[in-house]
Amino acid sequence: MASYSIATTKDRLSALIDRARAGEDIVITNRGKPTARLVPVDVDGSPDVVAATGRLRARIAGHGAASIPVHRFGDWLYEDEAG
Structure with a gap:
């Protein structure tokens, strides 16, 4: 690495991105x-994605994501995993 x-x-x-892409x-x-x-x-098959x-x-299906401020969205998405 x-x-x-x-x-x-x-x-x-640009060169480093090409190397990562490779x-x-x-x-x-x-x-x-x-x-x-x-x-x-x-992007199509990455387990993380x-x-x-x-x-x-x-x-989103279980909650009203539209009411979450953008700066809190990441916290909101993972808050069940933090505990």
Whole structure:
């Protein structure tokens, strides 16, 4: 797994995205500490995407999601899992 500083990532973002798309995990660091990752995404079949979509649909079906402020939406979506 390769790692790059935020400054280097900004300069090489297109190339790093291409590498992630090709299957490489890339760690982005801030002051030497891992902060984020670029990873390949399979939107159609990714288990993370499928699971999150299922949770979202279930939560919306059971509650009025339209009344949730945008800045609280992530908390609202996962609040049952936090406990």
